[in-house]
Amino acid sequence: MSTFIQTLDHAWQTTNSLLCVGLDPEPSKFPAAYANRSDAIFDFCKKIVDATAPYASSFKPQIAYFAAHRAEEQLEQLIAHIHLKHPGLPVILDAKRGDIGSTAEQYAREAFDRYRADAVTVNPYMGFDSIEPYLEHEGKGVIVLCRTSNPGGSDLQFLETGGRPLYQTVARLAAEKWNANGQLGLVVGATFPKEIEVVRGIVGDMPLLIPGIGAQGGDVEATVKAGRTAAGRGMLINSSRAILYAGKGDDWAEAAAQAAKDTRDRINAFRHA
C-alpha cells in the first residue's frame, strides 16, 4: 500500500493541482433546501467533494465543524465516500491534536482507525512524544503546526528562541529530529509568504499544508513562489470557505467547482513561473 506521502505526490502529478479543498461545514451557510435535513452536513460536503474533485489533489475536513453538530457519523461517511469515489486523493483530518503519549495513541486511533484519514494535523507544543504515537501508524502522514495563518499566531510562534523565531525552531526539529520515517509535513500559513520561503529552505521537499488563501486573504502568487519545490510541487494549498460558499443559488455546487477550478489555475500559473 502506498504511504500518504507517495499518494500525495502521485495526486499532485496526475491531477496537475496543488489545491486542497477544506471541508468546514456550517449549516447556517448551507443552501435553503438543507434546512431540517438530518444528513445535511454529509450531503452538502459530498456534493462539494464530487463537484470539486476534478480540480483538487486532496481534501481536508476540519473536525470541529462536525463535532459541534454531533456529526461524527457523517464525517465517517464523508471520508468513506471520498475513498470510494475519488481514490488516490488523500484525506487530511484537520484536528490539531496534541497530548501526552498515552492520550495521543487514542487520538491516532480516532484519526486513522475510526475515520480512516490518510494524514492528521497535530500541535507541537507538547513535544516529540506527543507526536510519536501517530508515526507508529505506518505510512500515515502527520502534519505539524509550524507558522499558523491567524493574527495571534505571532504571540508564541514569533518569540525568539536561540536566535530564531519559535516557528523556525519547530521546522528544524521536524526536519532534523522528528522525521525519521519521512511521514511529516508542516502547516505554514499563506498570510506569511516570506516565512513559507524560510521554512521551505529548512525542510527540503517536505510537504507544506498552506491555509490562508481565499477568505483569509493570502496572496497566491507570493505563496506559490515561496513554497514550491524545484519540481513545482510540495504544497497542499487549502481553500475552504471561498469554495464551499462560493454560490448561494441553486447552482451552488457548480459555483464551488468553478471556484476550485479558478483557484487551481491561479496556483498553476505560478508553479513554474
Next chain:
Amino acid sequence: MSTFIQTLDHAWQTTNSLLCVGLDPEPSKFPAAYANRSDAIFDFCKKIVDATAPYASSFKPQIAYFAAHRAEEQLEQLIAHIHLKHPGLPVILDAKRGDIGSTAEQYAREAFDRYRADAVTVNPYMGFDSIEPYLEHEGKGVIVLCRTSNPGGSDLQFLETGGRPLYQTVARLAAEKWNANGQLGLVVGATFPKEIEVVRGIVGDMPLLIPGIGAQGGDVEATVKAGRTAAGRGMLINSSRAILYAGKGDDWAEAAAQAAKDTRDRINAFRHA
C-alpha cells in the same frame, strides 16, 4: 449562575479536597463483566464518578478516550450524570484544542453547548485569538497548557524566550494579557514541582490543573507545597489511571474510591503544612 471559578472555589472548600478525578476510559482495562457491553464506557465511568465523588472536587473526562471508541454520546450522558447527581462538582473537558478563531468557535460550542462542560483545556501555540472564542462563553473556564507533564514537554516549553523558558512566557501572557474576565487557569505538570512554584509566583491565585501524580510519578508533597495558594487551595490535582484501575476484582469501584480517598488525604496532609 456561578462561574466556573466560583463553582470550583466553592467545591474546594465544601469538599475539603483538591482532587480532580480524570476519566480516561480504556475498555481493555475494564473489569471482565463489561466485555461486549455497548454502554461499557458510560457505565464504568459513571460508577467511578459515584464511587469517588465523596473525595473529589472536580472531574476531568479526556475526550480522546471517548472519540477513539465512537463514544461521544456516552460522554454526553456521563457529563449529564455528573451535573445531575453531583451538582457543584465542575467538569473540565480535557480536549487541548487549538485553532484559528472561526474554528475555535466550533470547538467552544462542542465543549460548552454540546457537552455542557464547565471548563475546557486549550493549547496556546496559536496565540490569543485561538483562545478568545472560548472566553466569549460567559463564566466558563479555559485552562491553557503551560508546562506539561510528559518528557517531550521540554522540547518547546523549555526553549529560552527573552530570558525565560517558553512556559513562563505563556504563564505571563495568561496572567497579564489574556485573562481580562478572570476565566483562565493553567496546566502545569506535577513532574516539575519547582516549575509549579515559579508559575504560581507569576499567576497569583489562578487555578492550576496539575496532572502527573499517580501513574506518571509526580511527588505529592513537593507538588502541593509548590502549587498551593495562601489559603491552601488553587489546585486541581488530577489522578486518572491510578484511581480508575486501582482494582481488578469485583470490588474495583471500592478500590477506586479508596485510591481517591488516599490521594485526597495525601494532598491534604501538605496543604497547610
